[in-house]
Amino acid sequence: MNVCKACGEPIEWIRTPSGRSMPVDAESFGLHRLCHGMTVVTEAGTVLCGTRYARGTMQGYIPHWATCPQADQFRRQGMTS
Ligand SMILES: [Zn+2]
Numbered sequence: 001m002n003v004c005k006a007c008g009e010p011i012e013w014i015r016t017p018s019g020r021s022m023p024v025d026a027e028s029f030g031l032h033r034l035c036h037g038m039t040v041v042t043e044a045g046t047v048l049c050g051t052r053y054a055r056g057t058m059q060g061y062i063p064h065w066a067t068c069p070q071a072d073q074f075r076r077q078g079m080t081s
Helices: 071-077
Strands: 010-015 021-025 030-034 039-041 047-049 056-060
Touching: 039 056
Parallel strands: none
Antiparallel strands: 010 021, 030 056, 039 047
């Protein structure tokens, strides 16, 4: 199992269609209600952004940078798989 280097929470790496790996909360897979400013990543790596897509309920993961208390820190340092 992968863990976030900053906060120690379990994460998964999802590969997006553009070939990038995105850290997501391992426990967060399920149905999420998209709203303004919220992003969900599907298992296929498609990023669904609540500001660009119609609001509704989507199945996927929550990006870890949305919940990590140290998000600012690892954004600065960068994360690698
Ligand atoms: Zn974290």
